[in-house]
Amino acid sequence: MPRFAANLTMMYTEVPFLDRFGAAARDGFDAVEYLFPYEHTPAEIAVRLKAHDLTQALFNLPPGDWVAGERGMACHPGREAEFATALERAIPYIEATGCQRVHAMAGLVPAGSDAASQRASYVANLRRAAARLAPLGVSLLIEPINSRDMPGYFLSLQQQAHDVLAEVGAPNLKVQMDFYHCQIMEGDLSKRLQKHFAGVGHIQIAGVPDRHEPDHGEVNFPHLFDLLDRLGFEGFVGCEYRPKAGTSEGLGWLHLYQASRKTPA
Template sequence: MPAFAANLTMNYPELEFLERFDAAARDGFRGVEFLFPYAFDRMEVSARTQGNDLHVALFNAPPGNWEQGERGLAALPGREEEFRRAIGSALEYSQVLGNSRLHVMAGLRDDEIPYERQMETYLRNIEYAASQAKSLGLTIVLEAINTRNMPGYFLNYQEETKAVCDLVGADNVKIQFDLYHAQIMQGDLAVRLKTLFESIGHIQVASVPDRHEPDEGEINYPYLFALLDRVGYRGWIGCEYNPRASTSDGLGWLHPWRGTIAKTL
């Protein structure tokens, strides 16, 4: 059965971040994910997860200056030292939080820099991140993001991300397959899930087009959840959506899977 992780950056927005761990546990989640924990002491975040018997599925490495519009460092030539420091910070948190996946954001396409140079930088940086994460048993995941929500992001298509994983060639570099982004950019989700299955390290969900609970809109999520069971997906599925109202009140779709734990921890 699918194992769902609450996304504590987007879910429970009415609560302070550290209070969201308690709320997720009360609602039956066994896993959580979030974008950036770095504004909080890692021991305090760990206390919230352990106190609620929660598994941290995933968080992101520092993305550069998020407030100024940066969306990752990995594909930015000239920022390599900053990227390495960011990976170091992320791994310090991983050592305490025990997450199995670390999302490394590529950054935005810079039209003043040849694409080939950005890609070369990206590949080298992902190779470095994978090598540093290896000793922690940590998988680096890479995400294609749609051009509507994040114009100019370096990766937009699932097969593009798969090609990067293949070029890096490390067994701990996988695809973060966000079904919301994939539907907006490409569709044909069932075929892509089956075709790319061996390269998928994490999955995220939200309705399309409104990015709410996965119980409305143009994606048939019950069908896809059953498909993931059939093909043998045993990882977490992150609930990266904006709740329509109260997160807790909108969890009727979760009842069949409440409390399930991913086998790939």
């Protein structure tokens, strides 16, 4: 059965961020993820993880000025030093939490540079970051994001991401395959997962098209969860969705799936 991680950026927003760890544990999660931990110290995060026996599945590197609309800088020519500094800022959080996967956001396509320069900067930044993280036993992730939710994002298609993996050539560079984004952009989720499985390091889910719980809409999630089992997926499935009417109240989909897949005594 897949191992599910609660996304504390989108889930449990009924309580302050540091209280979300306990809320997730009380609902049966044994792993968590979120976008950014940087408003809190590494020690504050580590204490919550230990207190509630949670695994840190994933978080993102600093993305630049998020409030001003930046969504990463890895594809931005001329910002290589800033990207390297962002990576170093994340290292203490990696070490304190034991997190083995971090996501580097590519960024919105920058004005004033050509596609070749953007690609070269992206590949070079990822290559250096993967090399920095490898001795720590940490995987670097990249994620195709749909152009409806994030217009102008540099990376939007699965094949595009796996072509980057091939060019970078780092064993610890993987793709964060979000079924929500992939369904909006491409569909054919089962076949795409099977085709690219060797390069997938993390999965995320949300109902399509509204990004609520994965129990409605156009995607058969139990089928995909079973497929992950058949393929031997050993990573995490991040629940990166906006609860429709309360986080705990909306977890029926998870409890139903878990109950249906338990082996009879």
